Amino acid sequence: MNQRPGNQLFDAYFTARDMREVFCDQGRVQAMLDFEAALARAEARVGLIPQTAVASIDAACRAEHYDFATLGEAIATAGNSAIPLIKALGKQIAKNNAEAERYVHLGATSQDVMDTGLVLQLRRALELIEADLAQLGETLATQARRYVATPMAGRTWLQHATPVTLGMKIAGWLGAVTRSRQRLLELKPRLLVLQFGGASGTLAALGEQAMPIAEALAADLQLTLPEQPWHTQRDRLVEFGAVLGLIAGSLGKLGRDISLLMQTEAGEVFEPSAPGKGGSSTMPHKRNPVGAAVLIGAATRVPGLLSTLFSAMPQEHERSLGLWHAEWETLPEICCLVSGSLQQALLVADGLEVDADRMTRNLDLTQGLVLAEAVSIVLAQRVGRDTAHHLLEQCCKRAVAEQRHLRAVLGDEPQVTAELSDAELDRLLDPAHYLGQAHTWVERAVAEHFALIA
Numbered sequence: 001m002n003q004r005p006g007n008q009l010f011d012a013y014f015t016a017r018d019m020r021e022v023f024c025d026q027g028r029v030q031a032m033l034d035f036e037a038a039l040a041r042a043e044a045r046v047g048l049i050p051q052t053a054v055a056s057i058d059a060a061c062r063a064e065h066y067d068f069a070t071l072g073e074a075i076a077t078a079g080n081s082a083i084p085l086i087k088a089l090g091k092q093i094a095k096n097n098a099e100a101e102r103y104v105h106l107g108a109t110s111q112d113v114m115d116t117g118l119v120l121q122l123r124r125a126l127e128l129i130e131a132d133l134a135q136l137g138e139t140l141a142t143q144a145r146r147y148v149a150t151p152m153a154g155r156t157w158l159q160h161a162t163p164v165t166l167g168m169k170i171a172g173w174l175g176a177v178t179r180s181r182q183r184l185l186e187l188k189p190r191l192l193v194l195q196f197g198g199a200s201g202t203l204a205a206l207g208e209q210a211m212p213i214a215e216a217l218a219a220d221l222q223l224t225l226p227e228q229p230w231h232t233q234r235d236r237l238v239e240f241g242a243v244l245g246l247i248a249g250s251l252g253k254l255g256r257d258i259s260l261l262m263q264t265e266a267g268e269v270f271e272p273s274a275p276g277k278g279g280s281s282t283m284p285h286k287r288n289p290v291g292a293a294v295l296i297g298a299a300t301r302v303p304g305l306l307s308t309l310f311s312a313m314p315q316e317h318e319r320s321l322g323l324w325h326a327e328w329e330t331l332p333e334i335c336c337l338v339s340g341s342l343q344q345a346l347l348v349a350d351g352l353e354v355d356a357d358r359m360t361r362n363l364d365l366t367q368g369l370v371l372a373e374a375v376s377i378v379l380a381q382r383v384g385r386d387t388a389h390h391l392l393e394q395c396c397k398r399a400v401a402e403q404r405h406l407r408a409v410l411g412d413e414p415q416v417t418a419e420l421s422d423a424e425l426d427r428l429l430d431p432a433h434y435l436g437q438a439h440t441w442v443e444r445a446v447a448e449h450f451a452l453i454a
Contacts, residue, residue, distance in 0.1 A: 014294060016132075019339035022124045023332040025068040031117035032085055033061035034221070039108060042216035046209050049103040056097035057104060065092050080325075082110035107198055107206040107213070111231050111319065115195035118331070119223060122240065123192055125335045126184065132342040133181050133247070134453075139349045140174040141446045143167075148442045151431040152268060152359040153370060155260075160370050163363060163431040166269065166354060168438040169257065171445035173349075176250035178448050183243045191240050194218040197229025200318045232315035234327070241331055244338045245306045251341045252299020255292035258348060262289045268359045272351025291344040298341040305334050363431050368406030372396050374434045375410065375425070382419045391415055 011020060021027055040057040043049045066088055074084030086105050094101040105113070148167035153160045196214050197203060203210035218225040230236065261269040271291045308330045312323040363370060372392050380388035395416070399409045407429045410416045420428070427433050 014340040015336040016339035016343045018128050019336050022121050026063050030063040031120040032113045035113050035116045037061035038220040041220055042213050045216045046212045048209050053100035053103045056093050056100035060092040080110050082113040109198050112196050136346055137177045137449045141449045144170040144442045148439055150356050153363050165438040167442045171442040173254045175445045180247045187239050191236050192223055193226040194223045201229040232320050234313050238309045241306050241309045241334055244334050245302050248299045248302040248338050251295045251345050255295025259289040259292040270353040271348050291348045294344040295341050298337040302334055305330050368429050371429050374428045
Protein backbone atom coordinates (compact mmCIF):
# COMPACT_ATOMS: atom_id res chain seq x y z
CA MET A 1 0.00 0.00 0.00
CA ASN A 2 1.41 3.39 -1.00
CA GLN A 3 1.32 6.13 1.62
CA ARG A 4 2.27 9.78 1.47
CA PRO A 5 5.66 10.36 3.13
CA GLY A 6 5.54 12.24 6.41
CA ASN A 7 5.84 11.98 10.17
CA GLN A 8 2.64 10.06 10.68
CA LEU A 9 4.14 7.58 13.15
CA PHE A 10 4.88 10.22 15.78
CA ASP A 11 2.40 12.95 14.90
CA ALA A 12 -0.42 11.65 17.09
CA TYR A 13 1.93 11.52 20.08
CA PHE A 14 3.59 14.92 19.77
CA THR A 15 1.02 17.04 17.90
CA ALA A 16 -2.69 17.76 18.29
CA ARG A 17 -4.67 16.84 15.18
CA ASP A 18 -6.35 20.26 14.91
CA MET A 19 -2.98 22.00 14.98
CA ARG A 20 -1.52 19.71 12.34
CA GLU A 21 -4.48 20.58 10.10
CA VAL A 22 -3.63 24.27 10.48
CA PHE A 23 -0.05 23.70 9.32
CA CYS A 24 -0.48 20.86 6.84
CA ASP A 25 0.03 21.54 3.11
CA GLN A 26 -3.69 22.18 2.68
CA GLY A 27 -3.69 24.71 5.52
CA ARG A 28 -0.65 26.56 4.24
CA VAL A 29 -1.89 26.78 0.66
CA GLN A 30 -5.40 27.81 1.66
CA ALA A 31 -4.09 30.60 3.87
CA MET A 32 -2.09 32.06 0.96
CA LEU A 33 -5.09 31.74 -1.34
CA ASP A 34 -7.22 33.52 1.24
CA PHE A 35 -4.81 36.45 0.94
CA GLU A 36 -5.10 36.48 -2.87
CA ALA A 37 -8.89 36.35 -2.80
CA ALA A 38 -9.05 39.14 -0.23
CA LEU A 39 -6.59 41.24 -2.25
CA ALA A 40 -8.81 40.96 -5.32
CA ARG A 41 -11.86 42.00 -3.30
CA ALA A 42 -10.00 44.97 -1.80
CA GLU A 43 -8.69 46.16 -5.16
CA ALA A 44 -12.14 45.85 -6.71
CA ARG A 45 -13.60 47.79 -3.80
CA VAL A 46 -11.39 50.80 -4.54
CA GLY A 47 -11.84 50.47 -8.29
CA LEU A 48 -8.36 49.27 -9.27
CA ILE A 49 -9.68 46.07 -10.87
CA PRO A 50 -13.13 45.34 -12.30
CA GLN A 51 -15.66 43.84 -9.94
CA THR A 52 -16.40 41.19 -12.57
CA ALA A 53 -12.96 39.64 -12.03
CA VAL A 54 -13.51 38.94 -8.34
CA ALA A 55 -15.81 35.94 -8.62
CA SER A 56 -13.45 34.06 -10.92
CA ILE A 57 -10.45 34.78 -8.70
CA ASP A 58 -12.35 33.81 -5.58
CA ALA A 59 -13.57 30.55 -7.12
CA ALA A 60 -10.01 29.56 -7.97
CA CYS A 61 -8.75 30.28 -4.45
CA ARG A 62 -9.58 26.81 -3.15
CA ALA A 63 -6.69 24.62 -2.06
CA GLU A 64 -8.33 21.48 -3.39
CA HIS A 65 -7.69 22.72 -6.94
CA TYR A 66 -3.92 22.35 -6.57
CA ASP A 67 -1.47 19.47 -6.50
CA PHE A 68 0.79 19.92 -3.51
CA ALA A 69 3.45 17.52 -4.75
CA THR A 70 3.79 19.54 -7.95
CA LEU A 71 3.95 22.78 -5.99
CA GLY A 72 6.60 21.28 -3.73
CA GLU A 73 8.79 20.37 -6.66
CA ALA A 74 8.39 23.87 -8.12
CA ILE A 75 9.37 25.50 -4.82
CA ALA A 76 12.80 23.88 -5.09
CA THR A 77 13.44 26.03 -8.17
CA ALA A 78 11.36 29.11 -7.37
CA GLY A 79 12.77 29.67 -3.89
CA ASN A 80 9.45 30.13 -2.13
CA SER A 81 5.94 28.73 -2.10
CA ALA A 82 4.12 31.82 -3.39
CA ILE A 83 5.68 31.99 -6.85
CA PRO A 84 4.53 28.57 -8.14
CA LEU A 85 1.21 28.89 -6.35
CA ILE A 86 0.43 32.24 -8.01
CA LYS A 87 1.36 30.79 -11.41
CA ALA A 88 -0.94 27.83 -10.79
CA LEU A 89 -3.65 30.19 -9.55
CA GLY A 90 -3.40 32.23 -12.75
CA LYS A 91 -3.78 29.11 -14.89
CA GLN A 92 -6.76 27.98 -12.84
CA ILE A 93 -8.49 31.34 -13.28
CA ALA A 94 -7.69 31.50 -16.99
CA LYS A 95 -9.57 28.26 -17.59
CA ASN A 96 -12.81 30.12 -16.96
CA ASN A 97 -11.97 33.79 -17.29
CA ALA A 98 -8.83 34.87 -19.15
CA GLU A 99 -9.64 38.52 -18.46
CA ALA A 100 -9.67 38.00 -14.67
CA GLU A 101 -6.28 36.27 -14.70
CA ARG A 102 -4.44 39.53 -15.40
CA TYR A 103 -5.62 41.03 -12.08
CA VAL A 104 -4.26 38.32 -9.76
CA HIS A 105 -1.65 39.37 -7.18
CA LEU A 106 -1.62 42.95 -8.44
CA GLY A 107 0.85 45.12 -6.48
CA ALA A 108 1.78 42.39 -3.97
CA THR A 109 4.98 40.42 -3.51
CA SER A 110 5.62 36.80 -2.62
CA GLN A 111 6.44 37.60 1.00
CA ASP A 112 3.16 39.49 1.39
CA VAL A 113 1.34 36.31 0.42
CA MET A 114 3.40 34.00 2.61
CA ASP A 115 3.64 36.21 5.69
CA THR A 116 -0.03 37.17 5.75
CA GLY A 117 -0.93 33.56 5.06
CA LEU A 118 1.21 32.61 8.05
CA VAL A 119 -0.52 35.20 10.23
CA LEU A 120 -3.89 33.75 9.25
CA GLN A 121 -2.62 30.31 10.27
CA LEU A 122 -1.22 31.68 13.51
CA ARG A 123 -4.57 33.24 14.32
CA ARG A 124 -6.17 29.81 14.18
CA ALA A 125 -3.25 28.28 16.08
CA LEU A 126 -3.61 30.95 18.74
CA GLU A 127 -7.31 30.17 19.12
CA LEU A 128 -6.52 26.49 19.65
CA ILE A 129 -3.75 27.20 22.16
CA GLU A 130 -5.84 29.72 24.08
CA ALA A 131 -8.77 27.29 24.31
CA ASP A 132 -6.53 24.49 25.59
CA LEU A 133 -4.79 26.76 28.09
CA ALA A 134 -8.15 27.98 29.41
CA GLN A 135 -9.37 24.40 29.82
CA LEU A 136 -6.11 23.38 31.48
CA GLY A 137 -6.37 26.32 33.85
CA GLU A 138 -9.91 25.34 34.79
CA THR A 139 -8.85 21.76 35.49
CA LEU A 140 -5.83 22.79 37.53
CA ALA A 141 -7.92 25.25 39.55
CA THR A 142 -10.33 22.45 40.43
CA GLN A 143 -7.52 20.07 41.35
CA ALA A 144 -5.67 22.69 43.40
CA ARG A 145 -8.75 23.28 45.52
CA ARG A 146 -9.42 19.56 45.82
CA TYR A 147 -5.98 18.91 47.28
CA VAL A 148 -5.46 22.21 49.06
CA ALA A 149 -5.00 20.51 52.44
CA THR A 150 -3.31 17.27 51.33
CA PRO A 151 0.17 17.29 52.93
CA MET A 152 3.17 15.97 51.08
CA ALA A 153 6.91 16.31 51.36
CA GLY A 154 8.33 19.44 49.85
CA ARG A 155 11.51 18.64 47.97
CA THR A 156 14.51 20.91 47.46
CA TRP A 157 17.58 19.67 45.60
CA LEU A 158 15.58 16.42 45.22
CA GLN A 159 15.70 15.90 49.00
CA HIS A 160 12.86 16.08 51.51
CA ALA A 161 12.41 19.61 52.82
CA THR A 162 9.48 20.91 54.89
CA PRO A 163 5.89 19.83 54.15
CA VAL A 164 3.82 21.44 51.41
CA THR A 165 0.45 20.42 49.99
CA LEU A 166 -0.37 18.86 46.67
CA GLY A 167 -2.80 21.73 46.11
CA MET A 168 0.04 24.23 46.48
CA LYS A 169 2.14 22.34 43.93
CA ILE A 170 -0.76 22.27 41.47
CA ALA A 171 -1.36 25.98 42.11
CA GLY A 172 2.21 26.59 40.96
CA TRP A 173 1.41 24.91 37.65
CA LEU A 174 -1.81 26.93 37.43
CA GLY A 175 -0.04 30.25 37.99
CA ALA A 176 2.30 29.58 35.07
CA VAL A 177 -0.66 28.74 32.82
CA THR A 178 -2.46 31.94 33.81
CA ARG A 179 0.58 34.09 33.08
CA SER A 180 0.97 32.50 29.66
CA ARG A 181 -2.66 33.24 28.89
CA GLN A 182 -2.07 36.86 29.89
CA ARG A 183 0.98 37.06 27.62
CA LEU A 184 -0.99 35.74 24.65
CA LEU A 185 -3.71 38.33 25.21
CA GLU A 186 -1.11 41.09 25.34
CA LEU A 187 0.75 40.08 22.19
CA LYS A 188 -2.29 39.33 20.04
CA PRO A 189 -2.70 42.92 18.74
CA ARG A 190 0.96 42.96 17.72
CA LEU A 191 0.87 39.55 16.05
CA LEU A 192 -2.37 39.62 14.09
CA VAL A 193 -1.37 42.22 11.51
CA LEU A 194 -1.36 42.41 7.73
CA GLN A 195 1.83 42.08 5.70
CA PHE A 196 1.47 44.15 2.55
CA GLY A 197 4.37 46.12 1.10
CA GLY A 198 4.98 45.06 -2.47
CA ALA A 199 8.44 44.73 -3.96
CA SER A 200 10.45 46.77 -1.44
CA GLY A 201 7.82 47.75 1.08
CA THR A 202 6.66 51.00 -0.55
CA LEU A 203 3.58 49.70 -2.43
CA ALA A 204 4.73 51.98 -5.26
CA ALA A 205 3.03 49.79 -7.87
CA LEU A 206 -0.37 50.78 -6.50
CA GLY A 207 0.23 54.53 -6.60
CA GLU A 208 -2.29 56.69 -4.73
CA GLN A 209 -4.59 53.74 -4.24
CA ALA A 210 -2.06 51.87 -2.10
CA MET A 211 -3.35 52.90 1.34
CA PRO A 212 -7.06 52.50 0.53
CA ILE A 213 -6.30 49.00 -0.78
CA ALA A 214 -4.18 48.15 2.26
CA GLU A 215 -6.94 49.33 4.58
CA ALA A 216 -9.60 47.38 2.68
CA LEU A 217 -7.40 44.26 2.60
CA ALA A 218 -6.75 44.39 6.34
CA ALA A 219 -10.45 44.88 7.04
CA ASP A 220 -11.40 41.98 4.76
CA LEU A 221 -8.99 39.62 6.52
CA GLN A 222 -9.89 41.02 9.96
CA LEU A 223 -6.28 41.92 10.63
CA THR A 224 -4.79 45.17 11.88
CA LEU A 225 -2.97 47.38 9.39
CA PRO A 226 0.46 47.96 10.99
CA GLU A 227 2.39 51.22 10.89
CA GLN A 228 4.47 49.84 7.99
CA PRO A 229 5.32 46.54 6.26
CA TRP A 230 7.52 44.22 8.33
CA HIS A 231 9.29 42.09 5.72
CA THR A 232 12.56 42.09 7.65
CA GLN A 233 11.31 43.14 11.09
CA ARG A 234 10.47 39.77 12.62
CA ASP A 235 9.97 40.67 16.27
CA ARG A 236 6.24 39.96 16.12
CA LEU A 237 6.75 36.34 15.12
CA VAL A 238 9.66 35.84 17.49
CA GLU A 239 7.66 37.26 20.39
CA PHE A 240 4.93 34.71 19.73
CA GLY A 241 7.51 31.95 19.47
CA ALA A 242 9.06 33.07 22.75
CA VAL A 243 5.72 32.92 24.57
CA LEU A 244 5.14 29.46 23.12
CA GLY A 245 8.59 28.56 24.48
CA LEU A 246 7.49 29.71 27.92
CA ILE A 247 4.36 27.60 27.64
CA ALA A 248 6.39 24.57 26.60
CA GLY A 249 8.76 25.11 29.52
CA SER A 250 5.95 25.51 32.04
CA LEU A 251 4.27 22.35 30.79
CA GLY A 252 7.63 20.62 30.95
CA LYS A 253 7.86 21.61 34.62
CA LEU A 254 4.44 20.01 35.19
CA GLY A 255 5.59 16.87 33.38
CA ARG A 256 8.84 16.73 35.32
CA ASP A 257 7.03 16.96 38.66
CA ILE A 258 4.53 14.27 37.68
CA SER A 259 7.25 11.91 36.45
CA LEU A 260 9.23 12.31 39.66
CA LEU A 261 6.14 11.75 41.81
CA MET A 262 5.38 8.61 39.77
CA GLN A 263 8.78 7.11 40.52
CA THR A 264 8.55 3.83 42.40
CA GLU A 265 10.39 5.35 45.36
CA ALA A 266 7.78 8.13 45.64
CA GLY A 267 4.55 6.68 44.22
CA GLU A 268 2.43 9.66 45.27
CA VAL A 269 0.78 11.02 42.10
CA PHE A 270 0.14 9.21 38.81
CA GLU A 271 -1.04 9.91 35.30
CA PRO A 272 -4.44 8.41 34.60
CA SER A 273 -4.25 4.77 33.62
CA ALA A 274 -5.74 3.25 30.49
CA PRO A 275 -5.46 -0.09 28.68
CA GLY A 276 -2.12 -0.27 26.90
CA LYS A 277 -0.90 3.07 28.29
CA GLY A 278 2.62 3.33 29.64
CA GLY A 279 3.47 -0.33 29.37
CA SER A 280 6.81 -1.95 28.63
CA SER A 281 7.68 -4.34 25.82
CA THR A 282 9.40 -6.65 28.32
CA MET A 283 8.26 -5.75 31.86
CA PRO A 284 4.57 -6.42 32.53
CA HIS A 285 4.59 -4.46 35.79
CA LYS A 286 5.68 -1.13 34.30
CA ARG A 287 3.53 1.99 34.33
CA ASN A 288 5.50 4.63 32.52
CA PRO A 289 4.69 8.38 32.53
CA VAL A 290 4.07 8.58 28.78
CA GLY A 291 2.17 11.87 28.97
CA ALA A 292 4.89 13.52 31.03
CA ALA A 293 7.40 12.33 28.43
CA VAL A 294 5.67 14.47 25.78
CA LEU A 295 5.67 17.52 28.06
CA ILE A 296 9.37 17.11 28.84
CA GLY A 297 10.18 16.28 25.22
CA ALA A 298 8.48 19.42 23.91
CA ALA A 299 10.16 21.56 26.57
CA THR A 300 13.49 20.14 25.39
CA ARG A 301 12.91 20.60 21.65
CA VAL A 302 11.24 24.03 21.54
CA PRO A 303 14.20 26.10 22.85
CA GLY A 304 16.37 24.91 19.96
CA LEU A 305 13.69 25.87 17.47
CA LEU A 306 13.22 29.20 19.22
CA SER A 307 16.93 29.90 18.93
CA THR A 308 16.50 29.61 15.16
CA LEU A 309 13.86 32.34 15.22
CA PHE A 310 16.11 34.61 17.27
CA SER A 311 19.09 33.85 15.02
CA ALA A 312 17.01 34.78 11.97
CA MET A 313 16.13 38.27 13.25
CA PRO A 314 19.03 40.35 11.82
CA GLN A 315 17.68 40.20 8.28
CA GLU A 316 19.25 42.12 5.42
CA HIS A 317 17.79 45.42 4.24
CA GLU A 318 14.25 45.11 2.78
CA ARG A 319 14.24 41.35 2.01
CA SER A 320 16.23 38.57 3.57
CA LEU A 321 18.26 35.80 2.01
CA GLY A 322 18.09 32.54 3.95
CA LEU A 323 17.09 33.95 7.33
CA TRP A 324 13.45 34.35 6.28
CA HIS A 325 13.61 30.86 4.81
CA ALA A 326 14.82 29.49 8.15
CA GLU A 327 11.54 30.56 9.74
CA TRP A 328 9.17 28.75 7.40
CA GLU A 329 9.00 25.42 9.20
CA THR A 330 10.28 26.59 12.57
CA LEU A 331 7.36 28.53 14.03
CA PRO A 332 4.77 26.01 12.76
CA GLU A 333 6.77 23.20 14.37
CA ILE A 334 6.82 25.09 17.69
CA CYS A 335 3.04 25.50 17.47
CA CYS A 336 2.62 21.79 16.79
CA LEU A 337 4.85 20.73 19.67
CA VAL A 338 3.08 23.02 22.11
CA SER A 339 -0.29 21.76 20.92
CA GLY A 340 0.71 18.15 21.57
CA SER A 341 2.08 19.09 24.97
CA LEU A 342 -1.17 20.80 25.86
CA GLN A 343 -3.22 17.79 24.81
CA GLN A 344 -1.18 15.53 27.07
CA ALA A 345 -1.28 18.05 29.93
CA LEU A 346 -5.07 18.13 29.72
CA LEU A 347 -5.25 14.35 29.98
CA VAL A 348 -2.80 14.22 32.87
CA ALA A 349 -4.35 17.06 34.87
CA ASP A 350 -7.91 15.86 34.47
CA GLY A 351 -7.20 12.28 35.51
CA LEU A 352 -4.60 12.70 38.25
CA GLU A 353 -4.48 9.68 40.54
CA VAL A 354 -3.38 10.64 44.04
CA ASP A 355 -2.20 8.34 46.82
CA ALA A 356 -2.57 10.53 49.92
CA ASP A 357 -1.66 7.64 52.24
CA ARG A 358 1.64 7.18 50.43
CA MET A 359 2.28 10.90 50.82
CA THR A 360 1.78 10.57 54.56
CA ARG A 361 4.09 7.57 54.77
CA ASN A 362 6.73 9.34 52.71
CA LEU A 363 6.55 12.37 54.95
CA ASP A 364 7.58 10.10 57.80
CA LEU A 365 10.45 8.46 55.91
CA THR A 366 12.93 10.69 57.74
CA GLN A 367 11.17 9.99 61.07
CA GLY A 368 10.24 13.57 61.80
CA LEU A 369 13.35 15.31 60.47
CA VAL A 370 11.30 17.29 57.93
CA LEU A 371 9.71 19.12 60.86
CA ALA A 372 12.93 20.00 62.68
CA GLU A 373 12.55 23.59 61.45
CA ALA A 374 9.10 23.84 63.05
CA VAL A 375 10.52 22.87 66.45
CA SER A 376 13.58 25.08 66.05
CA ILE A 377 11.51 28.19 65.23
CA VAL A 378 9.36 27.85 68.36
CA LEU A 379 12.27 26.88 70.58
CA ALA A 380 14.31 29.86 69.33
CA GLN A 381 11.72 32.23 70.78
CA ARG A 382 12.42 30.76 74.22
CA VAL A 383 16.15 29.99 74.33
CA GLY A 384 17.54 32.05 71.42
CA ARG A 385 18.16 31.24 67.79
CA ASP A 386 21.72 29.93 67.97
CA THR A 387 21.03 27.73 70.98
CA ALA A 388 17.85 26.34 69.45
CA HIS A 389 19.50 25.67 66.10
CA HIS A 390 22.47 23.87 67.68
CA LEU A 391 20.22 21.84 69.96
CA LEU A 392 17.96 20.69 67.10
CA GLU A 393 20.96 19.91 64.96
CA GLN A 394 22.34 17.60 67.63
CA CYS A 395 18.96 15.94 68.16
CA CYS A 396 18.64 15.31 64.42
CA LYS A 397 22.07 13.70 64.27
CA ARG A 398 21.17 11.52 67.24
CA ALA A 399 17.89 10.49 65.63
CA VAL A 400 19.71 9.41 62.47
CA ALA A 401 22.50 7.61 64.33
CA GLU A 402 20.11 5.76 66.64
CA GLN A 403 17.46 5.23 63.92
CA ARG A 404 14.81 6.75 66.17
CA HIS A 405 11.99 9.17 65.48
CA LEU A 406 12.86 12.80 66.14
CA ARG A 407 9.84 13.07 68.44
CA ALA A 408 11.27 10.38 70.73
CA VAL A 409 14.71 11.98 70.77
CA LEU A 410 13.25 15.41 71.56
CA GLY A 411 11.15 13.87 74.33
CA ASP A 412 14.33 12.56 75.94
CA GLU A 413 16.17 15.87 75.74
CA PRO A 414 15.82 17.88 79.02
CA GLN A 415 16.68 21.19 77.35
CA VAL A 416 13.74 20.66 74.99
CA THR A 417 11.18 19.28 77.43
CA ALA A 418 11.95 22.14 79.82
CA GLU A 419 10.54 24.51 77.18
CA LEU A 420 8.04 22.44 75.18
CA SER A 421 5.27 20.21 76.53
CA ASP A 422 4.34 16.82 75.08
CA ALA A 423 1.26 18.37 73.47
CA GLU A 424 3.38 21.11 71.88
CA LEU A 425 5.88 18.60 70.56
CA ASP A 426 3.11 16.42 69.13
CA ARG A 427 1.62 19.39 67.36
CA LEU A 428 4.96 20.62 66.04
CA LEU A 429 5.77 17.15 64.66
CA ASP A 430 2.43 16.93 62.81
CA PRO A 431 2.87 17.90 59.13
CA ALA A 432 -0.71 19.15 58.91
CA HIS A 433 0.17 21.92 61.38
CA TYR A 434 3.19 23.20 59.45
CA LEU A 435 1.79 24.12 56.07
CA GLY A 436 2.21 27.87 56.38
CA GLN A 437 0.47 29.84 53.64
CA ALA A 438 -0.12 26.87 51.34
CA HIS A 439 -3.89 27.40 51.47
CA THR A 440 -3.48 31.11 50.72
CA TRP A 441 -1.26 30.46 47.71
CA VAL A 442 -3.87 28.12 46.27
CA GLU A 443 -6.68 30.61 46.68
CA ARG A 444 -4.61 33.41 45.16
CA ALA A 445 -3.65 31.31 42.13
CA VAL A 446 -7.27 30.24 41.61
CA ALA A 447 -8.44 33.85 41.97
CA GLU A 448 -5.95 34.97 39.30
CA HIS A 449 -7.30 32.29 36.99
CA PHE A 450 -10.90 33.39 37.43
CA ALA A 451 -9.98 37.08 37.17
CA LEU A 452 -8.61 36.41 33.70
CA ILE A 453 -11.87 34.76 32.70
CA ALA A 454 -13.86 37.74 33.94
